[in-house]
Amino acid sequence: MHCGSTPKTIDCKSQHAPSQRPVSSCLVCYRERTTNPTIRHPSRFRYSRALGLVSMSDVYDPASLPDLLPLYYRRLFPFSQYFRWLNYGGVTKNYFQNREFSFTLKDDIYVRYQCFSNQSELEKEMQKMCPYKIDIGAVYSHRPNQHNAVKSGSFQAQEKELVFDIDMTDYDDVRSCCSSADICHKCWTLMKIAVRVLDRALKEDFGFEHRLWVYSGRRGVHCWVCDEAARKLSQSARSAVAEYLSLIRGGSETIKKVQLSTPVHPFITESLSLIMSYFEDYALIDQDILGRPESVENVLALLPEDILLETCSDFQKYKTSVKRWESLKKRVKQGSQKNSALLDSEIVLQYCYPRLDVNVSKGVNHLLKSPFSVHPKTGRISVPIDTRQLDQFDPFAVPTISMLCQELDKAVQSGEEDESGKDKEGEPEPKRRVRDYKRTSLGKYVKVFELFVEQMEKSWKGQLLKQSDMQGDF
Amino acid sequence: MQFFRKQRISRLNGDRQADMYPHSLQFYGQPPTENISLAEFETFAVDRLRLLKTIENIGVSYVKTSEQYSKKLEAELRKLLFPYRVDVDEKELGKEYEKRRKDHISHFILRLAYCQTEDLRRWFIQQEMDLFRYRFHEIPEEHFQNFLNTNNLIYNSINEEERRIVKLSIIHSNANISAVKLEEMEIYKVPFQDVLDLVRSRKVYLKGGYTYIPHKEIVTVVLNDFRTRLSKALAVTARSLPVVHSDERLQPLLNHLSHAYVGQDYSIQKNIGKISLEQIDNLSLKSFPLCMRNLHKALRENHHLRHGGRMQYGLFLKGIGLTLEQALQFWRAEFVKGKVDADKFDKTYAYSIRHSFGKEGKRTDYTPFSCMKIILSNAPSQGDHHGCPFRHSDPELLKQKLQSYKIPGNGINQVDDCNFSLNHPNQYFAESQSLLNGKDVKREAPAKISGGSQETPANVKMAESTSSAEMDDLELLFQDAP
Numbered sequence: 001m002h003c004g005s006t007p008k009t010i011d012c013k014s015q016h017a018p019s020q021r022p023v024s025s026c027l028v029c030y031r032e033r034t035t036n037p038t039i040r041h042p043s044r045f046r047y048s049r050a051l052g053l054v055s056m057s058d059v060y061d062p063a064s065l066p067d068l069l070p071l072y073y074r075r076l077f078p079f080s081q082y083f084r085w086l087n088y089g090g091v092t093k094n095y096f097q098n099r100e101f102s103f104t105l106k107d108d109i110y111v112r113y114q115c116f117s118n119q120s121e122l123e124k125e126m127q128k129m130c131p132y133k134i135d136i137g138a139v140y141s142h143r144p145n146q147h148n149a150v151k152s153g154s155f156q157a158q159e160k161e162l163v164f165d166i167d168m169t170d171y172d173d174v175r176s177c178c179s180s181a182d183i184c185h186k187c188w189t190l191m192k193i194a195v196r197v198l199d200r201a202l203k204e205d206f207g208f209e210h211r212l213w214v215y216s217g218r219r220g221v222h223c224w225v226c227d228e229a230a231r232k233l234s235q236s237a238r239s240a241v242a243e244y245l246s247l248i249r250g251g252s253e254t255i256k257k258v259q260l261s262t263p264v265h266p267f268i269t270e271s272l273s274l275i276m277s278y279f280e281d282y283a284l285i286d287q288d289i290l291g292r293p294e295s296v297e298n299v300l301a302l303l304p305e306d307i308l309l310e311t312c313s314d315f316q317k318y319k320t321s322v323k324r325w326e327s328l329k330k331r332v333k334q335g336s337q338k339n340s341a342l343l344d345s346e347i348v349l350q351y352c353y354p355r356l357d358v359n360v361s362k363g364v365n366h367l368l369k370s371p372f373s374v375h376p377k378t379g380r381i382s383v384p385i386d387t388r389q390l391d392q393f394d395p396f397a398v399p400t401i402s403m404l405c406q407e408l409d410k411a412v413q414s415g416e417e418d419e420s421g422k423d424k425e426g427e428p429e430p431k432r433r434v435r436d437y438k439r440t441s442l443g444k445y446v447k448v449f450e451l452f453v454e455q456m457e458k459s460w461k462g463q464l465l466k467q468s469d470m471q472g473d474f
Numbered sequence: 475m476q477f478f479r480k481q482r483i484s485r486l487n488g489d490r491q492a493d494m495y496p497h498s499l500q501f502y503g504q505p506p507t508e509n510i511s512l513a514e515f516e517t518f519a520v521d522r523l524r525l526l527k528t529i530e531n532i533g534v535s536y537v538k539t540s541e542q543y544s545k546k547l548e549a550e551l552r553k554l555l556f557p558y559r560v561d562v563d564e565k566e567l568g569k570e571y572e573k574r575r576k577d578h579i580s581h582f583i584l585r586l587a588y589c590q591t592e593d594l595r596r597w598f599i600q601q602e603m604d605l606f607r608y609r610f611h612e613i614p615e616e617h618f619q620n621f622l623n624t625n626n627l628i629y630n631s632i633n634e635e636e637r638r639i640v641k642l643s644i645i646h647s648n649a650n651i652s653a654v655k656l657e658e659m660e661i662y663k664v665p666f667q668d669v670l671d672l673v674r675s676r677k678v679y680l681k682g683g684y685t686y687i688p689h690k691e692i693v694t695v696v697l698n699d700f701r702t703r704l705s706k707a708l709a710v711t712a713r714s715l716p717v718v719h720s721d722e723r724l725q726p727l728l729n730h731l732s733h734a735y736v737g738q739d740y741s742i743q744k745n746i747g748k749i750s751l752e753q754i755d756n757l758s759l760k761s762f763p764l765c766m767r768n769l770h771k772a773l774r775e776n777h778h779l780r781h782g783g784r785m786q787y788g789l790f791l792k793g794i795g796l797t798l799e800q801a802l803q804f805w806r807a808e809f810v811k812g813k814v815d816a817d818k819f820d821k822t823y824a825y826s827i828r829h830s831f832g833k834e835g836k837r838t839d840y841t842p843f844s845c846m847k848i849i850l851s852n853a854p855s856q857g858d859h860h861g862c863p864f865r866h867s868d869p870e871l872l873k874q875k876l877q878s879y880k881i882p883g884n885g886i887n888q889v890d891d892c893n894f895s896l897n898h899p900n901q902y903f904a905e906s907q908s909l910l911n912g913k914d915v916k917r918e919a920p921a922k923i924s925g926g927s928q929e930t931p932a933n934v935k936m937a938e939s940t941s942s943a944e945m946d947d948l949e950l951l952f953q954d955a956p
Binding site: 205206207208236239241243261262264 | 643645646647648649666667670671673674675676679680681682683684
């Protein structure tokens, strides 16, 4: 039975006994709740909890998403910073309103062309629909939900962040520890390298200042380049940028995927030097590319005839990857073919250089997973990566939604014990939410996001001032 | 008083022209707004078309940045009264403005004629780009910044300090620039969005969102810009065509112009059935261009031709008027003398002959190949007889052959100043036939053929023409236009 008070934005399915002394608040609607075991909660886990049998599990179970998501969107999702980001300071009219979002709902129902008028509407809708997955699309010429009403041809994608998607499966031919959707600490280094190399290029070569790197939640990373110039890029410009950043050519049919020639472009030189700081530990030690027989074969397949034999005999002499690499480098210098001295660099690049999907970056209307979206298979949140502490980033330490909910639950409980008597009911939601995610592992990731948004806000302030100057409002 | 006024007016005119045409090279951004006579309209258009066709031809014969190319193009520009020099004397200025005006107006007229189909547009853009590139290279470096400024190209030249910083990186980004060469050139800083092709292929140094482009490479950037603008402009022009076509004075000329390029493709045969198979041997000696004569000879000798040869020769025969039945008969008779038996012929070769007449498959009625097509596509290899002998054969061999065909010795020399140029084997046939069947007795028989280097294409020229013949030639070109 419900407590009889006016329901808030969602129907609370938990049951309340108004007359009984509140032991805890309903996590979903905050109203008082009893843990009287005779009163059942509809879902499995709440039931168990109500029985006091099981504490909220931190092991993620996809089936529990319907219960966890409402909590997540009510109390943890950082709507304020999220809106501040996508609104871009309100400099361009209707920028937020014309942005497309797409939601994947329960039972794999996919809805496109979602749009919202303001932060409040965004929140309400997300809390109502509880999407399993959120994608961000382009800013269109009209409100996306009007796309059918607009004369065909006039509804156009106009702007969008420049994005990159690095997926670990694209490296399957060069990593031995895992394959397809799996990742481990050894191959995670590839993502670190990707972030370093691409971030440097985006910043130094292209002059992009506002770059947000996000862990995808399972096996890769995304980059959102949010500079105004980036958002305004045409499709051909985006594909040109992606091509500039691409060094790996060829699919499963191609054995040697990197071809260099002199002069070596400064971009390649810079990228190589970044990679080399990881190469020995990653490739020679962790992946042991010259130790394990199958792997050795693959490397040898990249060598030209004239040095192959000598290299093989070297490998009889030396048995560790490190020593073999040294000997290979020497051999390479002795090669007779044109550009043969670049071979060791080509091998390094083939094994380590970032592999990005040009198609993701190309399309102005391409939809990409939103930061702070939940990964339905792993439960992990797509959290921003602090590039200043890139080497310390651990994808396995990224909180899952169940972990977060459990943390929240604990925090609320302990909070109520400490501050017994203090009534938290009256607090406005956003404020509560701020305290909430700070009490969980999500806190530090929201901080990274906050800093990112603040950096951008500095640049918009200047623009808004300019605008108001021009319009003469003071 | 009147005298006074006239002087004032002429001075104003001069100033206006100086404003309108500050430079010999322009992007053709603004269309001309004055009134011109129909005669001028026609002359300007025809002259520019001539110019563009010359550009097409010499572009096939010579490397585009070579001296011969430049010399030829300059000669043509001068002859047709188009601007060709950047620095012009004071006293020449009046005439120079006339040329620039002609350049301006003729370009826009041809836009009208060439915006209609993808092919026409592509051709027009290609030749205009080549013309632009040539003129661009002629701009001396001291005038360059002025050119950029007058055309609103915001490419900033970098200062000494920045040069020092980026020098080495530029050399490392670009295989074509050495340190020595770089010292001598300006370096421009261009936003990367304006040079996507260079960025995409990583052929340029990129820093902070700007590419650093040495003067030598800036032509690529400017050319790309030119092409993009022209392409857009043509699309816009195409949309306003209906209005233009409603003017009866303009429509016929514009149609002629665009067909003159296509050089009339001989797809519509006027003489169907007028040739009999027995005549072919004789005709091949008298009126076939060299390439077709070779093919015919090879066919007779070997009783066979490979695919390339069958295509080139077969379509030519269709162009001179052979019917499908005749063609089938012709080829069959010859192939059967060789290793092919009648059945096999009917099963395989006959199908492709019918196909080329548009009777099979997607029913495309294939058009006979023009010279350009023969020269540029499908070069012959061992065992082939197709292609263009002036392009694809060894020069000595060619000379011998021509001698054996009894071309007068002094004819086998470079003949430059004729006005008639050959674009299509069927055109040769048509001209030759009309000649032999008595039109202009003064003209000499078939060809003074330019022999010489392998670079020279089939500029088979008719003999000395008078200036009235100049217009005659052009009329011949338009003769069969629908």
